[in-house]
Amino acid sequence: MNKRFYVTTAIDYVNGQPHLGHAYEKVITDVIARIHRAMGEPTFFLTGTDEHGQKVQQTAVAEGQDPRAYCDALAEVWQEFARTLGLSNDDFIRTTDPLHEAIVQAILAKLHEQGDFYKAPYRGWYSTKEETFLTDRDRRPDGTFDPAYGEVIELVEDNWYFRMSRHQQWLIEHIEQHPEFVAPDYRRNEVLGFLRNNTLEDLCISRPKARLSWGIPLPFDPDYVTYVWFDALVNYASLPGMRGDTVVLDALGRWLPAGVRIEPNPELRLWPADIHVIGKDILKFHAVYWPIMLKAMGLPLPRQVLAHGWWQKDGQRMSKTTGNVVDPVAVIRDWGLDAFRYYVVRELDIGPDGNWTDAGFASRYQAELANGLGNLINRSLAMLRRYRQSVVPARHDELAPEVGTAVAEVLEHCRRHALQDALIRIWALIDRANQYIDQTAPFKLAKDPAQAERLDQILYNLVETCRILAVLIHPFLPDTGRRIYEQLGIEGAPDRFELAAWGGLAPGHRTQAPTPLFPRRD
Numbered sequence: 001m002n003k004r005f006y007v008t009t010a011i012d013y014v015n016g017q018p019h020l021g022h023a024y025e026k027v028i029t030d031v032i033a034r035i036h037r038a039m040g041e042p043t044f045f046l047t048g049t050d051e052h053g054q055k056v057q058q059t060a061v062a063e064g065q066d067p068r069a070y071c072d073a074l075a076e077v078w079q080e081f082a083r084t085l086g087l088s089n090d091d092f093i094r095t096t097d098p099l100h101e102a103i104v105q106a107i108l109a110k111l112h113e114q115g116d117f118y119k120a121p122y123r124g125w126y127s128t129k130e131e132t133f134l135t136d137r138d139r140r141p142d143g144t145f146d147p148a149y150g151e152v153i154e155l156v157e158d159n160w161y162f163r164m165s166r167h168q169q170w171l172i173e174h175i176e177q178h179p180e181f182v183a184p185d186y187r188r189n190e191v192l193g194f195l196r197n198n199t200l201e202d203l204c205i206s207r208p209k210a211r212l213s214w215g216i217p218l219p220f221d222p223d224y225v226t227y228v229w230f231d232a233l234v235n236y237a238s239l240p241g242m243r244g245d246t247v248v249l250d251a252l253g254r255w256l257p258a259g260v261r262i263e264p265n266p267e268l269r270l271w272p273a274d275i276h277v278i279g280k281d282i283l284k285f286h287a288v289y290w291p292i293m294l295k296a297m298g299l300p301l302p303r304q305v306l307a308h309g310w311w312q313k314d315g316q317r318m319s320k321t322t323g324n325v326v327d328p329v330a331v332i333r334d335w336g337l338d339a340f341r342y343y344v345v346r347e348l349d350i351g352p353d354g355n356w357t358d359a360g361f362a363s364r365y366q367a368e369l370a371n372g373l374g375n376l377i378n379r380s381l382a383m384l385r386r387y388r389q390s391v392v393p394a395r396h397d398e399l400a401p402e403v404g405t406a407v408a409e410v411l412e413h414c415r416r417h418a419l420q421d422a423l424i425r426i427w428a429l430i431d432r433a434n435q436y437i438d439q440t441a442p443f444k445l446a447k448d449p450a451q452a453e454r455l456d457q458i459l460y461n462l463v464e465t466c467r468i469l470a471v472l473i474h475p476f477l478p479d480t481g482r483r484i485y486e487q488l489g490i491e492g493a494p495d496r497f498e499l500a501a502w503g504g505l506a507p508g509h510r511t512q513a514p515t516p517l518f519p520r521r522d
């Protein structure tokens with residue numbers, strides 16, 4: 001088996017509320033995974049939860065629960081969320097999985113043996129909420145820290161550090177030589193600017209166990225646990241390792257804790273990851289710290305870190321306290337999953353920030369889904385039923401060249417992961433097909449028996465275009481793609497782009513009765 005196309009999302013803090021931002025990241029990653037499957041590539045899509053840390057420990061204790069039981073319950077919520085979003089993830093990693101913990105320990109043991117770590121006192125301003133030390137750069141003009149950091153306390157303690165400085169130069173060169181390593185371009189420039197103008201500070205990787213027990217113990221200093229990034233970032237490589245990926249096991253297997261054995265699976269072939277999809281707020285961790293950690297571990301670097309923007313609602317930061325939030329689960333319940341998936345991918349290109357408005361959502365639903373796509377499928381199948389008893393007429397290629405161009409352009413956008421451009425191009429084809437109905441007016445031709453052959457031609461062009469649309473739409477709106485195939489009476493799913501070749505519908509084939517895909521809402 002060839003190496004799989006391996007794509008990941010960030011892993012979400014298990015104690016957070018699943019919201020629009022998480023949903024967006026998961027949906028765009030799902031679309032990318034489905035695109036690669038449709039292109040015939042073996043693909044692996046990973047998502048999961050980030051479960052250790054101060055906040056989880058604090059909340060569990062406050063609720064009188066064992067942190068593990070508390071995480072088990074929350075992880076179930078996140079897994080249910082993934083199902084609600086229709087994700088096609090191949091696995092779901094939890095950082096409290098004992099095998100993940102074992103691989104984190106193997107990495108720590110290896111790096112310690114190599115001399116990558118040292119212990120030193122640390123004094124600083126510490127945000128318990130963000131589990132991070134803050135610097136003067138995090139202060140507001142009036143000298144205070146943003147209330148978003150929660151309680152900020154001064155803390156002095158010994159900790160373990162990861163030596164960074166020796167890694168700065170090669171990383172700059174790597175990013176210069178691999179322009180695709182950080183996307184979009186302006187994010188890459190941001191990372192390069194940061195690396196060229198700052199000296200990387202050593203990364204603090206531990207917390208004393210006395211203060212934070214809900215973490216992975218350092219194998220070489222049991223008074224400490226590793227914290228946040230040395231645990232969370234590792235998930236991308238630990239999951240392949242846990243499932244037997246030989247690239248990961250060859251680099252780390254020797255350092256696994258005593259008694260832990262993982263069976264190699266040479267067929268798996270996941271690492272290195274092809275794309276880490278993340279939000280812009282965690283770019284530095286993914287584009288600077290993570291590659292450096294990997295280099296130290298002896299693992300190849302991922303091909304790309306793809307940073308998306310942040311969503312606001314009505315031009316303002318979403319916040320539970322003000323009630324200004326979009327609850328994706330409620331939207332999906334009210335409007336359907338594919339309406340949600342369509343809106344977020346169509347509204348926001350991967351990169352810039354976006355703004356959710358309920359009115360914008362309703363208007364895209366009405367114009368583009370109900371009147372655009374839904375109407376085209378409905379009218380085409382209804383006319384075939386009324387005029388030809390649902391039997392597909394002889395093949396005719398009037399729209400074939402236009403559809404062929406559209407397919408080629410959509411696939412090109414898909415290859416570049418330009419998801420918004422792909423949807424815009426698909427909808428241009430939908431508009432064209434609706435216009436074709438208005439221009440050729442089959443409902444008029446049907447009244448004139450002398451026009452029977454022309455009517456056959458138009459009907460073939462329409463239903464074949466609908467079929468190809470099902471294939472193009474499927475990675476974005478999987479359920480809609482399947483339903484169009486079902487209404488066309490075609491077995492199986494429209495889940496391979498090679499099905500988008502003109503002429504797939506055989507004359508004599510019988511379609512089903514149309515049912516509205518996106519019922520109109522008033």
Ligand code: MSP
Pocket residue numbers: 009010011012013016020021022024025050232233234235277278279280281282309310311312318
């Ligand atoms: N646990 C860390 C990530 C570790 S990855 C090794 C974390 N978790 S998070 O739950 O806070 O965020 C998860 C993802 O959701 C991040 O990529 C983040 O950028 C994204 N989003 C959170 N809020 C968002 C919006 N309002 N809009 C878009 N995405 C946002 O960070």
